[in-house]
Amino acid sequence: MRAFGQPTSPGARGAALGLVVLAAGVVATYALPGRLFAIGQVVAWLVAAAGLTILVGQSGQLSLGQAGFMATGAYAAALTQNALYAAGFTVSPPSGASGRFGASAAPTAAPWTLPVALLAGAAVAAAVGALLGLAAVRMRGAYLAGATLAFGLIVTPVTAVVDGLGGEQGLRVHVPRAPDPLGTAVGEGRVRVWVALVAAALVLAVLVAAVRGRWGRTLRAARDDEAAAALVGIPVARVRLAAFVVSAATAGLGGGLYVYLTGTVLPGYFGLTTSLFLLVAVVIGGAGRLVGVIGGTLFVVAVPIVTTEVMAAVNASPALQARLAGNAPLALLGLCLVLVTLARPGGRLAWLRRQVGVRRGARVGSPGVHGPGRDGTGGKPPTRHVPE
Amino acid sequence: MRAPIRAAALVAATALVAACSPTNQPSPEPYVPPRGVAETEIRLGTHQPLTGPASSYSRVALAMKAYFDHVNAHGGVHGRQIVLLIKDDGYNPATTQTVVRELVEQDEVFAIVGGLGTPTHSAVLDYLKEEQVPDLFVASGAGSWNQPARYPGTFGFQTDYTTEGKIVGHYLAEESAGETVCAFHQDDDFGREFVAGVEAGLGTPVALRQSYITSNTNVAPQVQAMQSAGCTVVVLATLPSFTAQVLRTADQLSFRPQFIASTAGSDYATVGAILGVDKALLEGLISTGYLPIATHPDDPWIALFQRILDEYGDGGEVDNNVVVGMSIAYLTVQVLQRAGREITVDGLITAIEEGEFRGPGLVPFAFSPTSHAGYSGGRMSKVTNGEQNYFGPAYVTDAGSAPVTEYTEPAAVPPPDGIPTP
Numbered sequence: 001m002r003a004f005g006q007p008t009s010p011g012a013r014g015a016a017l018g019l020v021v022l023a024a025g026v027v028a029t030y031a032l033p034g035r036l037f038a039i040g041q042v043v044a045w046l047v048a049a050a051g052l053t054i055l056v057g058q059s060g061q062l063s064l065g066q067a068g069f070m071a072t073g074a075y076a077a078a079l080t081q082n083a084l085y086a087a088g089f090t091v092s093p094p095s096g097a098s099g100r101f102g103a104s105a106a107p108t109a110a111p112w113t114l115p116v117a118l119l120a121g122a123a124v125a126a127a128v129g130a131l132l133g134l135a136a137v138r139m140r141g142a143y144l145a146g147a148t149l150a151f152g153l154i155v156t157p158v159t160a161v162v163d164g165l166g167g168e169q170g171l172r173v174h175v176p177r178a179p180d181p182l183g184t185a186v187g188e189g190r191v192r193v194w195v196a197l198v199a200a201a202l203v204l205a206v207l208v209a210a211v212r213g214r215w216g217r218t219l220r221a222a223r224d225d226e227a228a229a230a231l232v233g234i235p236v237a238r239v240r241l242a243a244f245v246v247s248a249a250t251a252g253l254g255g256g257l258y259v260y261l262t263g264t265v266l267p268g269y270f271g272l273t274t275s276l277f278l279l280v281a282v283v284i285g286g287a288g289r290l291v292g293v294i295g296g297t298l299f300v301v302a303v304p305i306v307t308t309e310v311m312a313a314v315n316a317s318p319a320l321q322a323r324l325a326g327n328a329p330l331a332l333l334g335l336c337l338v339l340v341t342l343a344r345p346g347g348r349l350a351w352l353r354r355q356v357g358v359r360r361g362a363r364v365g366s367p368g369v370h371g372p373g374r375d376g377t378g379g380k381p382p383t384r385h386v387p388e
Numbered sequence: 389m390r391a392p393i394r395a396a397a398l399v400a401a402t403a404l405v406a407a408c409s410p411t412n413q414p415s416p417e418p419y420v421p422p423r424g425v426a427e428t429e430i431r432l433g434t435h436q437p438l439t440g441p442a443s444s445y446s447r448v449a450l451a452m453k454a455y456f457d458h459v460n461a462h463g464g465v466h467g468r469q470i471v472l473l474i475k476d477d478g479y480n481p482a483t484t485q486t487v488v489r490e491l492v493e494q495d496e497v498f499a500i501v502g503g504l505g506t507p508t509h510s511a512v513l514d515y516l517k518e519e520q521v522p523d524l525f526v527a528s529g530a531g532s533w534n535q536p537a538r539y540p541g542t543f544g545f546q547t548d549y550t551t552e553g554k555i556v557g558h559y560l561a562e563e564s565a566g567e568t569v570c571a572f573h574q575d576d577d578f579g580r581e582f583v584a585g586v587e588a589g590l591g592t593p594v595a596l597r598q599s600y601i602t603s604n605t606n607v608a609p610q611v612q613a614m615q616s617a618g619c620t621v622v623v624l625a626t627l628p629s630f631t632a633q634v635l636r637t638a639d640q641l642s643f644r645p646q647f648i649a650s651t652a653g654s655d656y657a658t659v660g661a662i663l664g665v666d667k668a669l670l671e672g673l674i675s676t677g678y679l680p681i682a683t684h685p686d687d688p689w690i691a692l693f694q695r696i697l698d699e700y701g702d703g704g705e706v707d708n709n710v711v712v713g714m715s716i717a718y719l720t721v722q723v724l725q726r727a728g729r730e731i732t733v734d735g736l737i738t739a740i741e742e743g744e745f746r747g748p749g750l751v752p753f754a755f756s757p758t759s760h761a762g763y764s765g766g767r768m769s770k771v772t773n774g775e776q777n778y779f780g781p782a783y784v785t786d787a788g789s790a791p792v793t794e795y796t797e798p799a800a801v802p803p804p805d806g807i808p809t810p
Contacts, residue, residue: 033493034490034493034494035493035494036489036493037485037486037489037490037493098520099520099733099734100540100541100733100734100737100738101517101520101540101541101733106538157603160601160603161601167575167576167601168507168575168576168601168602168603169481169506169507169510169511169576169577170481170507170511172510172513172514177518188518189493189519262485262511262515263514263515264481264485264511264514266481266482266511268480268481268482268483269482
């Protein structure tokens with residue numbers, strides 16, 4: 001046991017969070033078997049939201065186009081996966097299907113093609129992020145938001161129109177099916193969610209470790225006072241670009257995971273609404289807080305489900321239900337966004353922690369000049385000190 | 389002397405007991421109802437565009453439910469009530485993914501019936517196969533539903549677009565020599581397959597192809613391109629809302645070719661409702677069909693559907709969507725009857741492949757162990773003096789290289805109470 005007061009290493013904290021998320025997710029796939037797809041969606045979005053919260057909270061760059069990077073990564077992963085399948089990297093299919101369905105099994109992609117496709121997706125998204133970032137890192141505030149918004153809006157029509165991407169109908173993706181003992185024991189849908197959970201756990205572990213270490217301090221320094229940071233030798237533009245690329249890479253991975261979960265890729269998956277949902281998840285959890293963004297993502301995925309069920313329960317007419325189905329969740333989430341920003345600038349989780357009285361003030365190595373704690377609570381401008 | 393008597397009595401008693409006990413033959417396996425099948429109900433699910441760019445099809449779901457309610461009022465099928473769960477996907481394939489998973493995983497339906505839309509249903513084909521959910525009578529004419537080796541649980545219903553296109557191409561080859569034939573189509577399998585069929589039936593490629601995507605309703609550039617190219621015949625593979633857009637835009641540009649529309653976008657009542665005051669633009673529109681035309685109340689099937697709609701539906705008029713919805717529901721009841729009380733997924737598939745289901749259709753179904761295609765042809769129709777009527781004979785063909793041949797058997801009459809006899 002560590003002695004009380006001694007800081008745990010960033011790596012250990014990251015690993016702990018990753019393991020907790022993995023375990024909680026696996027339990028959820030058994031506790032809520034009818035909601036497997038929703039759980040998978042939470043996990044895929046969580047990966048993208050984790051990168052976004054670093055970008056917005058730790059690096060202070062507002063991006064409204066995170067879904068554009070999800071789409072980029074999704075299509076890159078889909079094309080890579082299909083190319084590997086077409087090149088013959090297949091194995092015989094698992095035996096799970098019975099009766100009439102058993103006779104029809106075609107070879108399935110080899111399991112190793114999946115991480116290759118996911119990495120390709122993340123890499124392409126990172127490259128596009130670097131390109132966009134070269135322009136974006138020199139922008140601030142509304143201009144940066146506008147540039148990222150424009151990017152996010154452009155990606156969807158491009159994917160619907162460019163030849164070879166399947167048009168409006170999208171592409172069917174030959175994702176690997178779970179190999180035999182695992183697939184039949186656990187179920188294909190569950191295995192896919194577990195794979196996504198492993199990816200999310202790794203991403204969270206790495207990000208927590210990085211944010212609590214030197215990279216995080218550099219990010220926050222460049223965010224809080226560019227002039228002072230430059231004076232001590234921090235390459236501000238490069239640091240901001242790095243945050244942009246990391247955020248894009250996680251979004252690309254999230255998009256690739258979504259493709260794996262559904263076996264398809266479509267232009268309609270990653271639009272402006274998704275970018276906004278991700279941003280709401282970031283703000284509700286507290287910008288910059290990786291633990292908070294988990295709760296935020298759960299919240300934004302749960303709200304549409306809950307509104308649909310509430311409307312069905314109160315027996316709203318089908319016409320009204322259909323009309324509200326798309327709009328009610330957005331309206332609710334927008335309202336939450338406004339309320340949280342006004343009332344609880346550190347996000348729900350920071351407020352909870354203050355209520356419970358957890359204090360972290362006197363830690364070795366907390367940065368001196370401007371307020372926020374070493375693990376990046378809040379993310380508000382330096383004039384507002386958020387006690388932790 | 390007592391010992392032998394006792395021994396005999398013991399042997400006799402043992403024999404008696406042995407004769408009374410159950411034999412050693414294995415008893416037949418008890419029937420285990422699959423997911424979605426219960427003692428008194430069978431749950432079916434469907435995804436439909438109740439909102440969005442294809443919401444003109446929204447009465448299909450209502451019609452399906454009305455017909456099932458009618459059957460339920462008469463005792464259901466094999467003593468089970470048919471429960472139909474309808475979910476809106478707004479013609480957005482991304483939403484279809486979610487709602488179909490909800491239907492299978494949460495609502496635990498036995499089968500998906502009449503899933504509507506080519507791009508929407510394409511997104512869930514693999515999922516339904518992986519989950520081994522019967523995927524019956526997809527309400528779309530794409531050819532993807534007819535792949536028995538790859539998707540053994542998926543069955544089509546409509547005449548597929550290639551077959552329909554071949555019939556149109558065959559008509560054009562016979563009637564319209566010397567015309568410049570162009571095509572305007574939705575940019576997906578629906579559009580591409582229809583035009584491919586037209587070209588196969590014609591024997592030559594069309595002079596010009598233009599396409600649209602459902603998220604962009606401005607079709608003026610494409611119509612202008614066709615006008616400039618001098619098209620005299622334009623085949624349309626369009627949703628009803630886009631059929632209306634093309635007709636309006638062409639009228640504004642004074643472009644008056646002969647329009648021939650796929651049955652997916654040519655229903656007089658549906659497109660007429662969208663056009664409103666411009667309904668006269670439909671005059672002369674040629675199309676095909678394989679079900680009774682909704683505006684013929686004397687047709688015994690239309691009369692039956694109207695009665696059912698009055699009692700269990702929204703009390704409105706029968707339109708093409710209602711005809712399609714009730715025909716799908718009628719066929720579903722037929723296959724459920726044939727699959728028997730102890731229904732299983734494999735048993736249902738085998739039952740459908742036996743084929744020979746007669747109903748409102750003008751042409752036969754193509755169901756067999758090697759084909760999961762639905763209706764196998766159609767008849768040409770034309771709008772004259774505000775009325776859509778069939779002309780000429782019915783034709784059958786397939787999506788492959790079979791020739792277009794006439795089909796001369798008369799249509800079936802509906803059973804008196806509207807419920808198929810097993």
